[in-house]
Amino acid sequence: MSLQGRPKGEHGRAQPDGAPVTRGTLPGEMRRLAAGTLLAVWAALPLPAAAAVQATAAPAGAGAVAAIDAAATVWQALEKLDGALALRQLEDEAARWVRAGYDDPDGALRRLDELQQGVDAGLPLAWTRVLERTRGLVAARAGREAVAQEAAGRLLQMASRDPVAAADAAMVRAELDDQLWRIESAVGHALEADAAYARACTRDPRGSACDHRGWWHAIRLLAVRADRQGNRLEAARMQQRANELAQQADDDTLLAIGLSVQASFSAALNEPEKARREMAQAERHARKSRDGEAMVVVLLHESMLASLWPHGKGERQSLERALALARAMPSARWEAMVLAALSDEYLRAGRPREALAAVERALPVVRRFDDRRRVPVLLHNGGLARLRLGQAALGKADLEAAVRLWEQAQARARIELALNESADALADIGDAAAALDHFHRADRLRREIDDLNREAVLAQLKERFRTEASQRDLELAERENSLKTARLENQTLIQRVWMLASLVLALAAGVLVFQVRRTRQANRQLRHSEALLKVQSERDPLTGLANRRYFREALAARQPGRGEGFHGGLVLLDVDHFKRINDDYGHVAGDAVLVEVARRLEACVRSGDVACRWGGEEFLLHTPSQSPEAVEALALRVLAGIGQQPVRLPDGREIAVTMSMAYAAFPLAPHGVTLPWEQAVNLVDMGLYTAKAMGRDRAVGILAAEVADSAALHAAASDFERAMQQGRITARITARAG
Structure with a gap:
């Protein structure tokens, strides 16, 4: 990426007729007007938002003269610099101006409008582009569509003379669309900006300079989009590109932010050691950066990853440091963001009253700024807190409002996580019907996300195998x-x-x-x-059990000539509260639990049975026996064998682990209706969710189905709970003894 500006002595400026002139030919009065207008505002760029507002309110006179004198001094210093160095300093100041506009967009736009008056004809083209892009970004991040679109239009008018302007215009529009949740349009403009920056900044544009920050933000938007959809592999790949760009520019602020985000992706992809290294690098860059916001971002991600290193800094400590920094900046929006994270931590600590108080402090702030990314997070956490405080109706309303907002953002991964959390909370307060509904919705989303991730993994594997081939x-x-x-x-x-x-x-x-x-x-x-x-x-690398591929092949080999009808017994089981195990003890402990469950599972099955890891914390057993009594004996043996002894973790602690399960022998009595094996698995999956909704640590056995054919059985399975109530499906529910 080239970051060169104009060579010294080539600061071409456009006269009204468009003819370029050199610095020496610019009329003296126009030059003084341009310098004074630009730097009177530019001198305020590094100030916090509150200080900038105070400066605006000061009376004219001595303060105004002092501001002009200070501006002239800075201008004279820049006059002595090489053109590229002066432009680079303007880029750095513009970035701080955008950050100041995060808390005071109206004040920032007002000052930028003052700056725009009288300077367009007296500044180099690249400088005008930087000021227009700054104005567009401040407006876009505040949701001011008219101002942002106007700035993007002016940037496009410069594109024929400055190729970076086209990339800046696309990036401003991508930021605006993302803020207003026009998701597809935001992705399209981000891709357009990425391609335009690549064209303009990989050659040597003599008439303009490339600022890495615009390109970084365009790539970061693409990473955020992939993460919202649950495609963590693609999100991690895009974030890695953004980090490499910041590394080339030696930008400690963006490296601190990007590496902390990358650490979260690594943790989600079950790479805790890699996440630890990336977080340590992020902290080093944040300490080197003079931007307090970078350290706040690092501390927020550090709090989310605290469970990965139990002997390191605690989650509460990181959040309290982040809150102190946000208040010291001062920044109401950053303080609200930290309060949102604190509300989540209070919920995990079993302190719903403090969680609700944090939500009620932060929610008015994010609504005042129309911050659509934070509103659903706070609504969701507030809904969970209200459920636990006995405010069931208000809690459910907040939870559904949060899901509707995330649906507008197409944030499938966040919705799936939220539905699982709300299902657990509803089950804890005894609302089994609502909990089961949330479980079903989360399961559908999980399958969609798994398909998306599976496609991404297959694409990477195909590319790797193509190279290896x-x-x-x-x-x-x-x-x-x-x-x-x-x-x-x-x-x-x-x-x-x-x-x-x-x-x-x-x-x-x-x-x-x-x-x-x-x-x-x-x-x-x-x-x-x-x-x-x-x-x-054919084997799961963590537990050593068979995987889905082997399960399908084993069924095909065992049932030749039977068409689509499945024969035999199925037992589907799921580790209870596995997310809490990961949250409370860390992902290393979660892996240890899965390995021990697999070991106990293998000890319970007989020769000829197939045990496989079906996905995540789910396991599936197949036995050739078609006897309902034999299948039930196997299921109850597994239920007792796994839950009767606690699991010892690598650090020596012991935790109780239980399972919820469902089982059935096919064809189902009394009519012997057959199903394809996929539908048979879906049927016991419905039984599994019923076991969870009824309190977990129990087995639901599907004994009989009063249906005439497979279509009727499929219809009954789609509404399992009602089919049980109407007697179309007969089930036996057995809680584990002891």
């Missing part, structure tokens, strides 16, 4: 050439053997035996590698 083809060609060479040498040797004595013939025979042995050894190694690869592709 090319490498293998190259190695195979080299080996084939070596073999042909060896064969030619052997033929030459054989010809010589016929010409030499029996001693040479014996030597040739020895060489041939050696080659045969090497070929056989290579073939054995190849067969061993193929067998190892097959085993690895």
